[in-house]
Amino acid sequence: MSRFRIERTVPLPPAEVWRRITDWPAHGARIPFTRTTVLTDGPNAVGTLFTARTGLGRLAFDDPMEVVRFDPPAAGRPGVCRLVKRGRAVRGSAVFEVTGEEAGGAGSRSRVVWVEELRLRGVPAVFDPVLAAAGRLLFGRALDGLLGKDTAVG
Known part of the structure; x- marks a missing residue:
């Protein structure tokens, strides 16, 4: 199984970062040739289902996902999805964690950690390092876009 980790610190409050990274259709808009469709009604919560469809025409695949943990950040507690x-x-x-940080009197900042473990059918485990590097690059760019490219500081 391929595993990668992405970390960013941004000058945004945890609640805003949480809102941005749990906007599933926005993820699809940031990943090339991908569209994300939420399949359940209501607000994000445990049990929310969505599918990311990646590809062009008949050369596409679905990545159906379910939210199995959804704990927004609160005072003194990180948010975990x-x-x-x-x-x-x-x-x-995939696990997203949002932690608030003090910014030395300049307002609040947030730290985001995205850890992904994935296996692509038909891709031998020997390619896991390549898949992890590609995932870090692709999803890192998506995360930068979700957070506002000009706001990322690390």
């Missing part, structure tokens, strides 16, 4: 990937082509999980 865990997704499980339940597709035929893509299996694994």
